[in-house]
Structure formats: C-alpha cells, structure tokens
Amino acid sequence: MKLVTGFTATMMLWASTAMAQEISNDTVKIGAMVDMTGVYSANGGTGAVLGAQMAVEDFGGKVAGKQIEVISANYQNRVDVASNLAREWIDRDGVDMIIESTDSAAAIAIQNIGKEKGVMTIAAGSASTALTNAECSPLGIHYVYDTYALATGTGSAIVKSGLTDWYFITADYAFGHSLEENTATVVKDIGGTIVGSVRHPFKATDYSSFILQAQTSGAQVVAFANAGTDFSTALKQASEFGVVQSGQTVAGMLVFLTDLYALGLDVAQGLTYTTGFYWNYSDETREFSKRFKDRHGTMPTMIQAGIYSAVTHYLNGVEATGTDDAVTVRKWMGENKINDFFAKDGYIREDGRMMHTMYLAQVRAPGESDDKDDVSKVLRDIPAEDAFMPLANSACSLVKK
Numbered sequence: 001m002k003l004v005t006g007f008t009a010t011m012m013l014w015a016s017t018a019m020a021q022e023i024s025n026d027t028v029k030i031g032a033m034v035d036m037t038g039v040y041s042a043n044g045g046t047g048a049v050l051g052a053q054m055a056v057e058d059f060g061g062k063v064a065g066k067q068i069e070v071i072s073a074n075y076q077n078r079v080d081v082a083s084n085l086a087r088e089w090i091d092r093d094g095v096d097m098i099i100e101s102t103d104s105a106a107a108i109a110i111q112n113i114g115k116e117k118g119v120m121t122i123a124a125g126s127a128s129t130a131l132t133n134a135e136c137s138p139l140g141i142h143y144v145y146d147t148y149a150l151a152t153g154t155g156s157a158i159v160k161s162g163l164t165d166w167y168f169i170t171a172d173y174a175f176g177h178s179l180e181e182n183t184a185t186v187v188k189d190i191g192g193t194i195v196g197s198v199r200h201p202f203k204a205t206d207y208s209s210f211i212l213q214a215q216t217s218g219a220q221v222v223a224f225a226n227a228g229t230d231f232s233t234a235l236k237q238a239s240e241f242g243v244v245q246s247g248q249t250v251a252g253m254l255v256f257l258t259d260l261y262a263l264g265l266d267v268a269q270g271l272t273y274t275t276g277f278y279w280n281y282s283d284e285t286r287e288f289s290k291r292f293k294d295r296h297g298t299m300p301t302m303i304q305a306g307i308y309s310a311v312t313h314y315l316n317g318v319e320a321t322g323t324d325d326a327v328t329v330r331k332w333m334g335e336n337k338i339n340d341f342f343a344k345d346g347y348i349r350e351d352g353r354m355m356h357t358m359y360l361a362q363v364r365a366p367g368e369s370d371d372k373d374d375v376s377k378v379l380r381d382i383p384a385e386d387a388f389m390p391l392a393n394s395a396c397s398l399v400k401k
Helices: 002-021 045-059 079-091 104-117 147-160 174-189 208-216 228-239 255-261 284-296 302-321 326-335
Strands: 026-035 067-075 098-103 119-124 140-142 165-171 193-200 223-224 249-252 272-275 359-364 376-382
Touching: 026 045, 026 079, 026 302, 045 067, 045 098, 045 284, 045 302, 079 098, 079 104, 098 104, 098 302, 104 119, 104 140, 104 174, 119 302, 119 326, 147 174, 147 249, 147 272, 147 359, 147 376, 165 174, 165 208, 174 193, 174 223, 193 208, 208 223, 223 228, 228 249, 228 255, 249 272, 272 284, 284 302, 302 326
Parallel strands: 026 067, 026 098, 098 119, 119 140, 165 193, 165 223, 223 249
Antiparallel strands: 272 359, 359 376
16 A cells, blocks of 8 residues: 555656646747758758648647747758757757757767757657667657668668678768668678778769779679768669679668659669658558648658657657656656557667667569559568667667666
8 A cells, every 4th residue: 555655646746746847938849950951851851840840730739738839950961050059949949859850970969969958859860879879868769760770671681682792882971880880790690791891971972983892892782871862873873884784782771762763763673771661551651641742742751751750759748748848758758659650569768769660672663653652662571679779789878787
C-alpha cells in the first residue's frame, strides 16, 4: 500500500509541476532549420518545412489550448550559421524545439546547443551515428535514419549477392566519413574486401578523376558515400563513363526520392538502396504523400515524411503533459510508441535513437511502372533491431551498461 501511495504521490507531484510550468510564452514554437538553396534543398528544404507545417495543421493549430508556431531558416550549409541561428532562436525568439534537415556537423552543433540551453532538438535529415553515441544528449532525438542503418541494409544485401570487392567515393566531411566507415565495417564483417577509397570535396562538380580511380581499382562495387546533388551529379557522370556497362555495380549509400527523379530511370535503374520511407508502401503512406504532393509538387522524401511524424509525436507529448518543458516532454516521448504512416510501434531509445522499420528498395526499370512517381519497389522490410546499432555497441553516456 505504501508503494502505491508513494508512486501516486510522485505522479501527482510530477503532474502538478508540469501544470505549473504550462506553456512558455503562451505559444509552442518550433524552429525548422533546413538547407533551402544548396545540395540538400530538394531532399529537405522547403518540403521539410511543409512537413512540419502539415503536422501542425493536422493537429488543429493548437496544443494544450495554446497556439503552435513554426518558424524556419536556411542555414546555408554552414555550421557557424546553424549555431548562431539556434542560439538566436532559443535566446531571442523563445523556440521550444528545433528540428533540422541539415548535414551531420551542423546537427551535432545544434544538438549540443540544445543540451546546453535545455531545449529539445530532433535530427531528421542528418545521418551521423555520433548523434546517439559520443555526442548524445538527454534532450536530443535522432529520428529518420543514420549511417549504420544505411550501411547495414545496402552493404549486407550487395555482399550477400556475391559482390564482395568495394571501392568508395566519399564526401569529405563528417557524414561521408561515418557512412564509409559503417559500410566498410559491414562489408568486412560478412566477408567482403575494401579495395580502396577516395574523398571528394563538398559540392564538387567534376567527379571524373574519382570515377576513373574507381574503374581502374578492379572493384566489383563502386559505392557513393555522399548525398544530395553530390550524389546525383556523381552518378550521372558514372553513367557517362560507363561504369555499369564495364561490369561494375554502383551502390548509392544515401539515396532520396528526389535524387531518383533528377537522375531518371535510364540512369538509376537497378540501383539498390536503403530508405526509412517510401511513399507507395501502404494506403497510409499514399494518403499522406498525395496530400503532400498537392502542395509541394513531388512525393515526400523520407526526411520530409519523417519531420511530419516527429513534430506530431512532439505535439502529442506537449498535449499529454500540458507543458512545453523539454525534460518533461522528452520523457513522455521516450515512454510512448509512435504509430502513424511513418512508423509502426516506433520507439525512442535512451540514447535518442528512434527505432523503426527501414526498407531495402530498388529502382525500377523504365516502363516497369505506369505511375511516373513510383520509381522504386520495396524488396524487403528491415526490422529496427536489425537496422540500427545495438545499444551494446553504444558509446552514449546515457546508456546503462
């Protein structure tokens, strides 16, 4: 009886504290930080902001009786700009939660500022596993995908098909390094070999020397550990150099729907990749995606769909607890599962990793689909526990060993 009474008293104290905190400034303010003009503008950009806005609209525009406001900014692919914006939003504008579709270095900086300032941050577009390892935060969530999941899905599938010798063309910054490292580990663990690698600068335009090195390496697989227009430009040039025609297989380690639209099926057909979302997977994904396309002009990428889901889960937490206090809402979000078109029985681990099904997909051949938007097919589901890094391997200080 004493245990029940003590628990009840604790819950009443927690509830009364939350009610006392209520909603700061009578508004729940969400800041969406995205690349609107650079290499990530198509897979995130204004579509990511729209995802957040649609989540707010579908929630009714209010939470816990207070208005919800979404503000957004272009961080210009610069860590210093992202850091300054995050501090201004928190200190001057009273932003309660920052969600991003940025690169990994900027995402880490934003998450560290959120930790310092006591504000929740959600990484929806960045990929580095550092966000839930060395740089983990009690107020940080990594929502859509990461380099470990991308490597596990694509790397293992290709090696198991018999293609064991790999060469990497890698973007020379935190995301590219992490993606190459994770993929190389997967490849080697299941019997493959890394023949070599080369790194290219961010926003490169000429990949000819890198592609020639990959061709002369004799590798069976040429893996592109880059993203956005870096990836699509590199793949177009690989096609012009006849990489596939010469007998090598091309692997895209981070592929977005917008990349496939830009490349076209003639160039991208047969490409195997891992994704956290595909618009034509179920009735629920189709319903959301068609509404999104009506307003944005294209079907949503996994980032754009993931931001909708993340903002909705955050607002559910604010509604349930009656406060926008970051610690309180983060606790609720970690204790309650996510069930929507993006994730079924998704959950947020103690390290901040949102656990959900990933998908191994393959680009269709020209003429294989009557719907011009349906450019891929899902080959198989990858359960969350198979896709993401096990907690046993985590370097996060929040994980109890």
